[in-house]
Amino acid sequence: MPPSNPPTVRRQRLGAELRKLRERAGMSAAAAAGLLGSNQTQISNIEAGRHGVSADRVRTLACNYSCTDEALIDALAGMTGERGRQWWEEYRGTLPAGLLDLAELEHHAAGFRIAHAIHIPGLLQTPEHARTVFRQVVPALPPHEVEHRVSHRIKRQAVLYRDNPVPLTAVIHEAALRMKFGGTEIARSQLRHLLEMSERDHITIRVIPFDTGAFPGSGQAVFYAVGPVPQLDTVQLDQSHGPVFLDAEAQLQKYRTLLERLEEVALEAEESRAFIHGIERSLGRA
Structure with missing residues (x-):
């Protein structure tokens, strides 16, 4: 699947926070990809905000990154995207x-x-x-x-x-x-x-x-x-x-x-x- 274009600041922020969790866990992008049955390129694209990610996958990654902050996990899962075109897209x-x-x-x-x-x-x-x-x-x-x-x-x-x-x-x-x-x-x-x-x-x-x-x-x-x-x-x-x-x-x-x-x-x-x-x-x- 080709990368989304252009990534929004919100999606970039979600990816950046997932990268922080992965790095704090001392896990490589390749190892994280294995958790999703994916590849390192997809993890890199998610962390750069070029690809979206589901709430379930966010929770899977957070669990395997040993994140125990439930409020943060819920907030990150909530950032996985509203479906449909929002009003600002008309601009x-x-x-x-x-x-x-x-x-x-x-x-x-x-x-x-x-x-x-x-x-x-x-x-x-x-x-x-x-x-x-x-x-x-x-x-x-x-x-x-x-x-x-x-x-x-x-x-x-x-x-x-x-x-x-x-x-x-x-x-x-x-x-x-x-x-x-x-x-x-x-x-x-x-x-x-x-x-x-x-x-x-x-x-x-x-x-x-x-x-x-x-x-x-x-x-x-x-x-x-x-x-x-x-x-x-x-x-x-x-x-x-x-x-x-x-x-x-x-x-x-x-x-x-x-x-x-x-x-x-x-x-x-x-x-x-x-x-x-x-x-x-x-x-x-x-």
Whole structure:
């Protein structure tokens, strides 16, 4: 069977975690192949995310790798794939693959922790705000691609509205709240949207005011997707060439600590809501 093309970040992550288990067990790829009645090439393709693998085979491998973490095994088995075409696949070939991987990551996440200093988090943007952001991309995007990206971004937000919405905690710096992306009317609408979203039980928005001064991680945006178990958490960072995904334990611990420190210096939710409302009022009445 030819390798799947292209492998998604989710499938690559499953393969990487299976490789970690095999290496911790001190087992070669050839020996692992013997457990499945297969060959070393197939194991290599599974571990690289080029081939899918069934839940039963994941459990067989984990058992023979002497993994006793049942929660991790269940989570890995659950990553063996949803059957059928997901909504983000309609954008394959028209948007960068990394944006599709981000949508898939969000779809399967158990929670979000986000920190932004300059931009409003994408999951909380209005269409007009998002359109303004995409019109500033370098090199400039043609109008139809701007609309593709806006459509994709808004569809990603469905994870916050479904029957089992994903919990989200966002720490946003005052600078992002005062940036008049698209002008006063669009900025006011964006702030009102933040206030409305902050009223939802599963969404917490906290603000870091200018008066706080220096704070950790001030120069970057962080998107932390909580997995079904801590080992399967993922950090996504925005880069000019597209999203970057991090999952090494040392990296995850670094960003957990960073987010904890950001939340320590941010205003509480009610104070943050009042703060945002104050900025919205300062823009004048519609």
